[in-house]
Amino acid sequence: MITFEDVTKRYRDGTVAVDDLSLEVPTGAITVFVGPSGCGKTTSLRMINRMIDATSGRITLNGQDVREIDPPTLRRGIGYVIQQAGLFPHRKIVDNVATVPYLLGWSKKKARARAMELLELVGLDPSLAHRYPFQLSGGQQQRVGVARALAADPPVLLMDEPFSAVDPIVRASLQDELLRLQSELRKTIVFVTHDIDEAVKLGDTVAVLRVGGRLAQMAGPATLLTEPADDFVREFLGRDRGIRRLSFISAKEVRLSPPPADLVTDEDGRPLGWRSGGGLAAYGVFNPEADSLRVALDAALLSPNGVAVAVDEEGRVRGVAGRDAIDELLAEYAPPVAGPAAGAQSSRGGPPTVGPPPGAGSSQGAPT
């Protein structure tokens, strides 16, 4: 566990980058620091591996003050991924990945074997191992950056806007890949981004920071969307909070009805469309086992009759859900009646989560 205790970073010119920050980063989960530029999120991250030292307060890693550890030793035990990947241009991909194992004195053979394993783990073709960084695309370089950070199997991973320099499609696939990796590896990850959608997608816990380096709110993404602590957080979260929150509710509980006769299927039971006049009308499907309520609602909206088709893994019809069935679940997960300090203090366990692994949904009080 990483703990910030009253951490402040003040530069010589008087600028305060981080102001009295106290929070806990839970072990084995992704914690996202998010906020507008100038909110101190990168500074906070870099204080963990002492790329920057705090002016006051302390940061502990498994109970030990990081200030007591010699920086290079500390950093070799913490994975670090930065925005432009920062690969060493003069080294082959395999040797880039093996950087920390080499530093730790592993034999070349062992370090390279480990590097090859990691390339595979992050979804890169092993034939890229003997290329140089300039021969790879931005997305591939970023994967190498992640592999390099994981090489010595550190329990903690710091990721500083790692996906912000690649195009949206590559970014989405890198995010999915990170979630897949995390479900296997269960690292303690601190992830910095300015993109709230990325924060909500990846974070088990999201810490929203405001300009001047103060914590505005720290909560699970679903809680954040339902109960923003104040106007700043609400504005930062942006539009469609209500709809986006549905991504965190599983569609598993949607009440299914038997498929009606006018749903045409093929011989395997896969939907073909709704019978409509002489032809077939469009339909929308969701998989109750894997999808969220947002997908179910979207499927209902795509059908002319407002009925979503539920399918299994193989795409065979399991039943249908009308808007009334979806609405029942929506009512069940309606935001709670707001109390005076509901946003900041709530520690509701939250509905079953989808996508990001259910991590510490704990929320912390925001500073006043």
Added chain:
Amino acid sequence: MNWLADFFGDPSHWSGPDGIPVRLLEHLEFSAAAFLVAALIAVPLGLFIGHTGRGALVVVVAANAARALPTLGLLVLVVLLAGVGTVLPVLIPLIVLAIPPILVNTYQGVRGVDADLRDAAYGMGLRGRQVLVRTLIPVALPLILLGLRLAAIQVVSTATIAAFVGLGGLGRFIIDGLATKTYADVIGGAVLVAVLALAVQFAFVLLDRVAVSPGVRQSR
């Protein structure tokens, strides 16, 4: 063309203490000595200033002084101070001439390494010296070699001034040729100096091929 044939065709030019081989060797000796001393001073200094950021003013001063300093003037000055008969009056101006290009390019090379790369190197847990040796120098190597090449070519061409103070080298053909109006010698000497400079240039191209990582060379 006849002058070249006269010069290179004369068998007496190919042997003895004032023949081409001996003069060439002398020339290479002055040049190599001056170049090595300059490199031993300027490369570590450039690396240090580039890595630590301390003393960048030295680089600026060196770069400007180099443009302003008349080599021949310095030669005469050192002769007046140190006296004729030693090799010092030749070496000092050549060293002074060679330091600025090496210093400036080494410094620029190290300074110019991408900040993200430096950051990544420290972030992986490399120590200061490891960052310099394993990251900054390999990435800056093309510029460091460029500085060394410029310096070597300048030294080789300028080493002809050794003849002004009674020392050997290829400058002898030029100075003596001018004094005795033997223009074949003047031109022959000049051609030899030019060929030598080209050979140095070529040697550095080869060195660049061998020493610089393909990853750095290609990505420029």
